[in-house]
Amino acid sequence: MSMSGWPTIQKPSISMPTKVKDNSLSSPLTNGMKITRAKHTRQLREWSLKWNAMPDTDLVQLLSWYATCAGGAASFSWLDEFGNSYTVRFSGDIDHESVSATHSQVSLKLEEA
Amino acid sequence: MKTLSTAALIEKNKLATDGAWLFLLEITIGATTLKLVANNEDILWNGDTWQAFPFEVDTIGEAGKGEIPAIGVKVSNVTGEVQSILEANDGANGVPVILRVISTNATATTPELELSFVVESSNYDEQWITFRLTGANCLTRRVPRRRYLKNFCPFTYGGIECGLPAAVLITYPTCNRTSANCTERGNAARFGGFPWMPQL
Numbered sequence: 001m002s003m004s005g006w007p008t009i010q011k012p013s014i015s016m017p018t019k020v021k022d023n024s025l026s027s028p029l030t031n032g033m034k035i036t037r038a039k040h041t042r043q044l045r046e047w048s049l050k051w052n053a054m055p056d057t058d059l060v061q062l063l064s065w066y067a068t069c070a071g072g073a074a075s076f077s078w079l080d081e082f083g084n085s086y087t088v089r090f091s092g093d094i095d096h097e098s099v100s101a102t103h104s105q106v107s108l109k110l111e112e113a
Numbered sequence: 114m115k116t117l118s119t120a121a122l123i124e125k126n127k128l129a130t131d132g133a134w135l136f137l138l139e140i141t142i143g144a145t146t147l148k149l150v151a152n153n154e155d156i157l158w159n160g161d162t163w164q165a166f167p168f169e170v171d172t173i174g175e176a177g178k179g180e181i182p183a184i185g186v187k188v189s190n191v192t193g194e195v196q197s198i199l200e201a202n203d204g205a206n207g208v209p210v211i212l213r214v215i216s217t218n219a220t221a222t223t224p225e226l227e228l229s230f231v232v233e234s235s236n237y238d239e240q241w242i243t244f245r246l247t248g249a250n251c252l253t254r255r256v257p258r259r260r261y262l263k264n265f266c267p268f269t270y271g272g273i274e275c276g277l278p279a280a281v282l283i284t285y286p287t288c289n290r291t292s293a294n295c296t297e298r299g300n301a302a303r304f305g306g307f308p309w310m311p312q313l
Contacts, residue, residue, distance in 0.1 A: 033128065037129070037130045037131075039133060040135075040152050040154075042153045
């Protein structure tokens with residue numbers, strides 16, 4: 001079951017690389033051709049979110065949400081840059097580094113649950 | 114040798130297809146029937162929703178030496194859901210398991226492959242539950258079902274075969290299953306042992 005509660009923080013910096021994972025199986029033939037088919041019926045996505053200068057108040061909210069989700073354990077609803085809703089979970093660590101007295105550079109990854 | 118339907122053969126032999134071959138696993142443990150699909154989303158097949166759940170199936174072989182084939186199936190135990198069902202049902206030994214293979218591009222309501230097994234053993238760690246599945250083996254069944262014992266009653270105390278009245282059960286809450294205990298409770302006519310059987 002997914003949770004709701006992605007914190008109300010500023011949007012990520014404009015570049016948000018999104019990966020749609022290829023779930024096909026492929027077997028090369030000796031003549032250079034390939035036999036291909038789908039392994040599963042759904043293609044999962046992964047988003048790389050990055051903030052060049054996130055206010056520290058937002059960072060506190062984000063880290064609090066990360067703790068609430070126990071890192072990548074719980075899934076939650078999230079809107080992508082086009083307003084599409086996905087059920088996602090954190091994928092790996094949150095990296096943050098101060099860039100000024102009040103702002104930090106933050107990066108994280110979300111994956112479709 | 115297993116054979117595939119014509120539609121499945123055409124699907125299998127395509128150089129490129131968007132259809133997926135999916136494993137369906139059906140395990141009936143106690144009152145719970147698990148219908149799982151090794152996929153990344155639930156699917157609807159034959160009127161049932163098959164829940165996307167991580168599981169892996171060992172290679173299924175065919176032996177020609179008279180052995181009873183056995184395979185291993187690993188079901189994810191990260192959530193502990195299946196483990197709790199197993200623990201509530203004494204490990205699920207002997208429960209039926211049906212393994213099916215379907216093609217998402219085939220509209221047939223019969224699976225392309227269907228194999229029936231029973232659980233021979235199961236074990237788990239925090240990551241996986243591993244079932245060892247084998248064909249039903251009549252040689253492992255006890256025949257006759259009951260043992261003939263001279264001075265031991267196999268019936269459940271106070272059960273249907275024992276037939277002891279509730280009032281007597283209150284007076285005598287336990288029984289050591291011997292003929293003497295049965296006589297003491299006035300129930301010798303229903304004693305389940307065979308006291309006149311010669312001692313070997």
